[in-house]
Amino acid sequence: MPLWKLKLTEEEYTNLKETLAQNAYRLEDFGIEAALCYAEWWRRDYNGGIPSREDVAVGLGLPHYCWEQLYKAARHGLKSHGFAFIHSLKGNEYFRTLLNQGGLPVNYIKNGTNLSGFSRFLIGLVEELSSINIDWDDNNIDLIKNFNCIAYLGKAFKNDNIYDVSLQIAHAIISEEDRWLPYDDTDSSLSELTKSLKREYRRVKSEHRTKPLSLSWKLRLTSSETANLFVNLNIVKEISSKSIEGLNYQSCYTFDVFVSGILVGKYVRKSLVKDDEGEVIGAIYSRITVGVANDIKWSGEPVVEVKIRCDNDDRLFPTLCGSYPPNFECPQVFQMLDDNVYSLKSTVNAENNIAVFSTNWKCDGSHKILLNGELYSAIKFTDKVDLHNCMSNEDITITNEFTPYSAEFRGTYIQWVEQSNFKLLTRIPVISVFDQTGTRVGNIKPKYRIHNSNAEWRNLSNSCLLPFGLVDIKVEFPDNKYVMETFYFIDDMTFASRNETMFSTELHLDSRHVISAKVDECENLSVEMTDKNTWRISRDACASKYSPTCNLKIIAENNPPLKVSVVVPFEGIVISDLEGKIVPSGKIISYDNLRYFNIISHGQSGMIDVTYKSDKIEDDDTIKHLKSPVIEGIVPLSDYRDLFARMFQLYGANTFDRSSSIELKICDKRIYIRKFVLDSELSSDKIRITDYTSEDTSDFIYDGDVYALPVSENVKPAELVQIKLEPYNRQMNLFTIPHELLNSEAILFSGPESSRRLVPKYYNFEQEDYSSEVRGEMSAANIILWSERLSKDDVFVGEYWAKTVKAFRIISEFNIPFTTYNAFKSIGRDPKLLVNLILACWLNGASDVLIQEIDRFEDELNIAVHWIPHTVWGECIESFIRLLPPTLINIMNTKLGEITELINALFNATLSAEVASELTQYVAGGNIGDARIFSRADINQFKSKIHGYTDNNIDLPITRFVLQNKYYVDQEMHKSYRVMIESAMCAAENFAQVKNHTNLFLLESRDYARITNFYRKYFKETYSKIFIGTVKQIVNK
Structure with missing residues (x-):
C-alpha cells in the first residue's frame, strides 16, 4: 500500500515535520518518518517544476545542508519496511520512488487552471494508451514523450514524476481498477476527473475500427540554425488485410513491419472477415508488439522504405501515407510537441508553430535552417504568416490549422x-x-x-x-x-546489361526519350564509355572490396539532373557487408546482425543451401537441408531470416552450445550464423568480453553494453533487476563487476541494441569460473529446485512467482533465451506450472508481454499452451481462486472474463483464429462440437496443404508418432504427410488426456514436441483443423 493511503491529517503532517526538525542531527533514526514526509511534501507542497532532494528538505523546514541525511533516511525507511524501489534502465530510482509514494500532487493539480490542462492531458493519454499494447510494469515513462497529448502540459508539469503518476492513473482507468488510482477519489473535483477519464475510455473502446498503416514525422531543433527530421510508424492496434496491397491473408498468419530496415511492429492474424453469405473476404491483424518503437532519423532518402515480411515468405514494399518526407517546396507547418520537438500534425500547442520552406519562399523574420545537409528557411509563428515565392511570384498565407486528411x-x-x-x-x-x-x-x-x-x-x-x-x-x-x-x-526508362562476366559487364540505358547520362566514378570500379548511354564497368579480381552499385546522372531537357543508383550487373553471386567488403568463406555472422550483410546476385541462377552444424552431431548425413533460390539484386541477409529460423526450429537454437550454428552455402562459399557470437570470462575481478569467431581478433573491441541479472537464492523480487556493468577498459574489453554482485550469483548478457551479442552465462562471483560439465550438473539440480519451489508457492503472493514474472519481463526486454533462467525450464516440463505462469503474468500486469512472447517461449522450451490438458486448466484456476483471501474471491469472480480473454489471445497467437475461439470456449467450461473420423477426402485436403521447400518434402522432419486411437481412414501416403497429420493428433491426445498418450511435456518426449511445434508453426491452418477435429472425436467418443 502506498504511503499516501494512510491519509495523514494536516496536524499529523505538521507534527512529523516538527519531529524531523527537532532531530535534524540524527535523521537516520527517523527513516519511516522521513519517507512519510517525502510522500506528503509531494502530495501537498509540490509547486511545479522539476523537484530536487534539496527542495524537499527545505520545504519540510529543515536546513538546506540536511538534504542528504534526509534522503538517505527516507530510502532506508522505505527499504526496511519492505517497499520496492522503481527500477529502469537507469538503475534503482530512489528519489522517484519516494515521491511516488505520495501519489498525485493534489494541491498543485487543483491550483488555478492546472487541473483543466492536466485533465485534457490525461484524457489524451488514456486514448493513446488504449490503442497500443503496453507493459505497465516496464517503468518506461519515456514513451509518454512520443504522444501529442503532452502538449497539454505546461512546462512545470513536464517531469518524470508527473509522467509517472499519470501512467498510474491511465493504468487504473484502462484496467478498470479504481483501487490503483494514486489519489482519493472521494474528493469531488478529483471524482469528476475519474468520471471524465472513464467516459473517454468507454468511447475509445466503443469506436473499434481498423486503420491503414501510416508514418508520422517530427522536426527536432538541435540549435536555432540546425534541425533533424525523424519518422516513425503510427501505432495501429488492428488493421485490415485490404489496406495492405498484395497481402495474402489466407497463407499469412503473422507479419513484421520494417521502416528503413528497423523492426517497428509485429502483427498476428486475429480473425477472418466474411461476407453476408459466409465467404471469407479478408482478415483482421492485431499488433502484438509491446510499447512504442524509437523514432528513426531520416537520412535524406526521397521515399522511406517500408517493408512487410510475412511468415509465408512474401516480401511487400507498400507506399504508405507519410512514406514521403515533407516537401519543403510547399511550406510545411510543424506544431510544438515538446521542447524543441515539433510534429507534422496538429497538437494542442496551436500557438507554437514553425514553418519550414525552400529558400524560394520569402517572408519577414525568417531565418536559415540546415536540415540534413540542405539549406531551408524557417519562421516561428502563432496563428498565420504570409509568404512570397520569388520564382513563381505566388503569395500564400499559411496558418496553424491542420487538415485531418x-x-x-x-x-x-x-x-x-x-x-x-x-x-x-x-x-x-x-x-x-x-x-x-x-x-x-x-x-x-x-x-x-x-x-x-x-x-x-x-x-x-x-x-x-x-x-x-x-x-x-x-x-x-x-x-x-x-x-x-x-x-x-521516367516512363519506360530502364537498364539493360550484356557481355556479363564475374569481373566486367556492359550497362546500357534504354529510353524512348531524348536523354543523356554519365556514370560516376565508383570505388574499386573502372568505368569506360563505349557508346552513347553505354558503359563497360570492370572490377579488380583481387580486390577484397568493391561497390555493388554505380551512380548515374541522367540529364533531360528542362529538368535538373536525376541521380540514380543501380546494381552493377556482374555475373555471379557475392556476399558483402554494407561497406562493400567481400565476406570470406568461414565467416561467423550474428543472427541479429543479418541486415548488415547483402547477397548481390545477377545473371546466375543460384540456390541458398542452409543446414545445421554442431560438434554434438555424430552423423551430418542425417541433417536436413533447406534450399531457396537466390533473389536477383542486392538483398539483405535478413530477408532470409525465416529460412534460418526454420532450421533452428528443426534442431533448436542451442544457445549454450558454442558450436551450434546455421551453415549457409552459396556456390563454394560457406557462412555460419549463430544466435550469439561473443563470450565472456572472469579476468581477476573483471569481466572480459571475448570473440572466438575468427582466428585473428586482435582488433576486436566490444562497443555494446553488458548487464547482469542477480540469481542468488536470497534475491528478493524487488531486487531482481538488471544491473549495468561499467566499462573498465574498452580497448581491452574489460568491464567492472558491480560492488553489489561481488559475493553473488548472476547471469551476464548483452544489451538489446548490441548487433553482436554475448552468450548469456552464469557466474558465481565468489568462486572461480566453472567447467561446462559442472555448469550442467548445477543447472539440472537448480531446475529441480525451481520445480519444487514453484509447485509449493502461492501464485497470488508467492515470491518465487513474483521473481519468475519479473524475469520474464527482463528476458523479453533484452531478447535473451528463456532457457537462460532455470525457472522456465521447470515450467516447461509441468503443464500445471505453465497455467500458473499465465495466471501470475495476468496478476502482475504482464499479459501483453506474455502474448507478444508466447510464440518464442513455446519454440525455445519445446512446449505449447494448447497442449495443456483440459482438466489441468480447471484444476489450476479453481485452486488459485480457492486460496485467495475471502475478501478477494468475489472480486476475482468478476475478473474471470479477463483470464479467458488472455487464454484466447495466447491460443490465437499460435493457432488459427477459428480454432483458438473454439478451444477457449471449451477450456472455459463450454461445450465442444461434434466430429466424425477424418475421411479420405479430408486427408487428401490436408495433404494438399503440406509443402516443404523441396518437391518431395524431404526437408520436412520425420518421426513415428504412436497414437492410442484411430482418427482417420488409413491410406498410403508420404511419410511427411503422415507425420504432420499425426503430430496434431498426438497434441490432441495430450490435451484430452487419452490413456497411455505421449506426454509432450516430458523431457524424453522433446523430439516429438519439437517436431509437433514445427508442423504447428509452418502449417498452422491445417494443423489447427486436425487438432480441433481430433479433440472433438476424443471428447464425443
Missing part, C-alpha cells in the same frame, strides 16, 4: 532502383485519401502539371501521358486544403 500514393515501387534523388514514377500512381479515422474518402480528383511551371493544373487519370521529367501532383482534400508531391516521371 492524408494521401497515399501506391504503385510507385521500382525494383531495380537502389537509390535516387527524386521520387520516381513509371506509371500513374493509385491515389487514396483517408480521414483522421482511417476511412477512405471517395470522389478524389488529383491534378498534375510540369514542376515549377505556372501552367494550369490538369486532371490526372490513367489515360494521361505525363511528360518525362519532374511533375507535380496535387491532391485536394474535402476541406479545400491540399497536398502536393513532386515526382520524376
Whole structure:
C-alpha cells in the first residue's frame, strides 16, 4: 500500500515535520518518518517544476545542508519496511520512488487552471494508451514523450514524476481498477476527473475500427540554425488485410513491419472477415508488439522504405501515407510537441508553430535552417504568416490549422532502383485519401502539371501521358486544403546489361526519350564509355572490396539532373557487408546482425543451401537441408531470416552450445550464423568480453553494453533487476563487476541494441569460473529446485512467482533465451506450472508481454499452451481462486472474463483464429462440437496443404508418432504427410488426456514436441483443423 493511503491529517503532517526538525542531527533514526514526509511534501507542497532532494528538505523546514541525511533516511525507511524501489534502465530510482509514494500532487493539480490542462492531458493519454499494447510494469515513462497529448502540459508539469503518476492513473482507468488510482477519489473535483477519464475510455473502446498503416514525422531543433527530421510508424492496434496491397491473408498468419530496415511492429492474424453469405473476404491483424518503437532519423532518402515480411515468405514494399518526407517546396507547418520537438500534425500547442520552406519562399523574420545537409528557411509563428515565392511570384498565407486528411500514393515501387534523388514514377500512381479515422474518402480528383511551371493544373487519370521529367501532383482534400508531391516521371526508362562476366559487364540505358547520362566514378570500379548511354564497368579480381552499385546522372531537357543508383550487373553471386567488403568463406555472422550483410546476385541462377552444424552431431548425413533460390539484386541477409529460423526450429537454437550454428552455402562459399557470437570470462575481478569467431581478433573491441541479472537464492523480487556493468577498459574489453554482485550469483548478457551479442552465462562471483560439465550438473539440480519451489508457492503472493514474472519481463526486454533462467525450464516440463505462469503474468500486469512472447517461449522450451490438458486448466484456476483471501474471491469472480480473454489471445497467437475461439470456449467450461473420423477426402485436403521447400518434402522432419486411437481412414501416403497429420493428433491426445498418450511435456518426449511445434508453426491452418477435429472425436467418443 502506498504511503499516501494512510491519509495523514494536516496536524499529523505538521507534527512529523516538527519531529524531523527537532532531530535534524540524527535523521537516520527517523527513516519511516522521513519517507512519510517525502510522500506528503509531494502530495501537498509540490509547486511545479522539476523537484530536487534539496527542495524537499527545505520545504519540510529543515536546513538546506540536511538534504542528504534526509534522503538517505527516507530510502532506508522505505527499504526496511519492505517497499520496492522503481527500477529502469537507469538503475534503482530512489528519489522517484519516494515521491511516488505520495501519489498525485493534489494541491498543485487543483491550483488555478492546472487541473483543466492536466485533465485534457490525461484524457489524451488514456486514448493513446488504449490503442497500443503496453507493459505497465516496464517503468518506461519515456514513451509518454512520443504522444501529442503532452502538449497539454505546461512546462512545470513536464517531469518524470508527473509522467509517472499519470501512467498510474491511465493504468487504473484502462484496467478498470479504481483501487490503483494514486489519489482519493472521494474528493469531488478529483471524482469528476475519474468520471471524465472513464467516459473517454468507454468511447475509445466503443469506436473499434481498423486503420491503414501510416508514418508520422517530427522536426527536432538541435540549435536555432540546425534541425533533424525523424519518422516513425503510427501505432495501429488492428488493421485490415485490404489496406495492405498484395497481402495474402489466407497463407499469412503473422507479419513484421520494417521502416528503413528497423523492426517497428509485429502483427498476428486475429480473425477472418466474411461476407453476408459466409465467404471469407479478408482478415483482421492485431499488433502484438509491446510499447512504442524509437523514432528513426531520416537520412535524406526521397521515399522511406517500408517493408512487410510475412511468415509465408512474401516480401511487400507498400507506399504508405507519410512514406514521403515533407516537401519543403510547399511550406510545411510543424506544431510544438515538446521542447524543441515539433510534429507534422496538429497538437494542442496551436500557438507554437514553425514553418519550414525552400529558400524560394520569402517572408519577414525568417531565418536559415540546415536540415540534413540542405539549406531551408524557417519562421516561428502563432496563428498565420504570409509568404512570397520569388520564382513563381505566388503569395500564400499559411496558418496553424491542420487538415485531418492524408494521401497515399501506391504503385510507385521500382525494383531495380537502389537509390535516387527524386521520387520516381513509371506509371500513374493509385491515389487514396483517408480521414483522421482511417476511412477512405471517395470522389478524389488529383491534378498534375510540369514542376515549377505556372501552367494550369490538369486532371490526372490513367489515360494521361505525363511528360518525362519532374511533375507535380496535387491532391485536394474535402476541406479545400491540399497536398502536393513532386515526382520524376521516367516512363519506360530502364537498364539493360550484356557481355556479363564475374569481373566486367556492359550497362546500357534504354529510353524512348531524348536523354543523356554519365556514370560516376565508383570505388574499386573502372568505368569506360563505349557508346552513347553505354558503359563497360570492370572490377579488380583481387580486390577484397568493391561497390555493388554505380551512380548515374541522367540529364533531360528542362529538368535538373536525376541521380540514380543501380546494381552493377556482374555475373555471379557475392556476399558483402554494407561497406562493400567481400565476406570470406568461414565467416561467423550474428543472427541479429543479418541486415548488415547483402547477397548481390545477377545473371546466375543460384540456390541458398542452409543446414545445421554442431560438434554434438555424430552423423551430418542425417541433417536436413533447406534450399531457396537466390533473389536477383542486392538483398539483405535478413530477408532470409525465416529460412534460418526454420532450421533452428528443426534442431533448436542451442544457445549454450558454442558450436551450434546455421551453415549457409552459396556456390563454394560457406557462412555460419549463430544466435550469439561473443563470450565472456572472469579476468581477476573483471569481466572480459571475448570473440572466438575468427582466428585473428586482435582488433576486436566490444562497443555494446553488458548487464547482469542477480540469481542468488536470497534475491528478493524487488531486487531482481538488471544491473549495468561499467566499462573498465574498452580497448581491452574489460568491464567492472558491480560492488553489489561481488559475493553473488548472476547471469551476464548483452544489451538489446548490441548487433553482436554475448552468450548469456552464469557466474558465481565468489568462486572461480566453472567447467561446462559442472555448469550442467548445477543447472539440472537448480531446475529441480525451481520445480519444487514453484509447485509449493502461492501464485497470488508467492515470491518465487513474483521473481519468475519479473524475469520474464527482463528476458523479453533484452531478447535473451528463456532457457537462460532455470525457472522456465521447470515450467516447461509441468503443464500445471505453465497455467500458473499465465495466471501470475495476468496478476502482475504482464499479459501483453506474455502474448507478444508466447510464440518464442513455446519454440525455445519445446512446449505449447494448447497442449495443456483440459482438466489441468480447471484444476489450476479453481485452486488459485480457492486460496485467495475471502475478501478477494468475489472480486476475482468478476475478473474471470479477463483470464479467458488472455487464454484466447495466447491460443490465437499460435493457432488459427477459428480454432483458438473454439478451444477457449471449451477450456472455459463450454461445450465442444461434434466430429466424425477424418475421411479420405479430408486427408487428401490436408495433404494438399503440406509443402516443404523441396518437391518431395524431404526437408520436412520425420518421426513415428504412436497414437492410442484411430482418427482417420488409413491410406498410403508420404511419410511427411503422415507425420504432420499425426503430430496434431498426438497434441490432441495430450490435451484430452487419452490413456497411455505421449506426454509432450516430458523431457524424453522433446523430439516429438519439437517436431509437433514445427508442423504447428509452418502449417498452422491445417494443423489447427486436425487438432480441433481430433479433440472433438476424443471428447464425443
